[in-house]
Amino acid sequence: MSNQNSVVLLTRLLSLKESSPFHLIIDSLLQSSYYLIEEYVYKLNNSIDIIYLSFETAKKPNYAKEFIDCTFIKPDEIIKKVKSVITTSKSLIIIDSLNYFENIEVTNFISTLASPTTTIIATYHINVPIPKSSIPNYPSALSLLTYIASSIFELEPILPIDINEEELENEIAKLNIPVNLKLNSPIFKCTLTNRRKSGRSIIYKFKIDTKLHEYEIIKEAQPETNEEDESLLKDLTTFNLTTSNKQKLAKEQVELPFMQAQESLGSSGGAIVYEFEKDDDYDEEDPYEDPF
Secondary structure (H helix, E strand, C coil): CCHHHHHHHHHHHHCCCCCCCEEEEEECCCCCCHHHHHHHHHHHCCCCEEEEEECCCCCCCCCCCEEEECCCCCHHHHHHHHHHHCCCCCEEEEECCCCCCCCCCHHHHHHHHCECCEEEEEEEECCCCCCCCCCCCCCCHHHHHHHHCCEEEEEEECCCCCCCHHHHHHHHHCCCCCCCCCCCCCEEEEEEEEECCCCCEEEEEEEEECCCCEEEECCCCCCCCHHHHHHCCCCCCCCCCCCCHHHHHHHHCCCCHHHHHHHHHHHHCCCCCCCCCCCCCCCCCCHHHCCC
């Protein structure tokens, strides 16, 4: 997919025009999901009813039609309340945090609410300690969520080049939040994983500017080419260790023996075919001699 098409995909996901019932946003203390949620709201432009499920938000957002305080409500009760307020043919459910669900109940909660007419956008905080599971060796909530999510947004701040990320993570783990690093900025990096209906996943990295509502794909650094490697071999010895373009072309055109064997034995399908040679010692009366 071209860079332009990847930006189109991101735009369609933010506008809920792409078939993707469950959007999982993974944020951290370094980069909150707040600005990405605001970008969804900007793209939707009041075109859809929004139901906000709050575990951490004290005040109802202006864009939410319904606001449900889930602090002291069990998952089954939350589902009943949500279904009772859904009135239109298409709606959006925003969950400010999935960290309050146990791993044994989170997938059932999401799958019950998601439908062809209901999209879920939910945040998971990566820095929150994981509670002990009531079932030994059961997968973590994050593992289950990333497995069932149709689109995953992993958010990161845009840090200065000279920042030691390992030291920064250690400080964040101690809740020592550095200043003047443009953390939780409206301009941030996002790794998007989108799962197609075929099951294939495509991954892109974007720089998202929610101030200007612009998205730019981040290109990965290309590995060094063989030409640079071969230049290191020059003048190291009297022998010629490099290959010319003509030699490379000739090498690519060489037909390998196993390719010829596949052509001649292709009619046998996936069977193991053994052709006896003149020097093979084969005894027809010995049943163990037959390779089949």
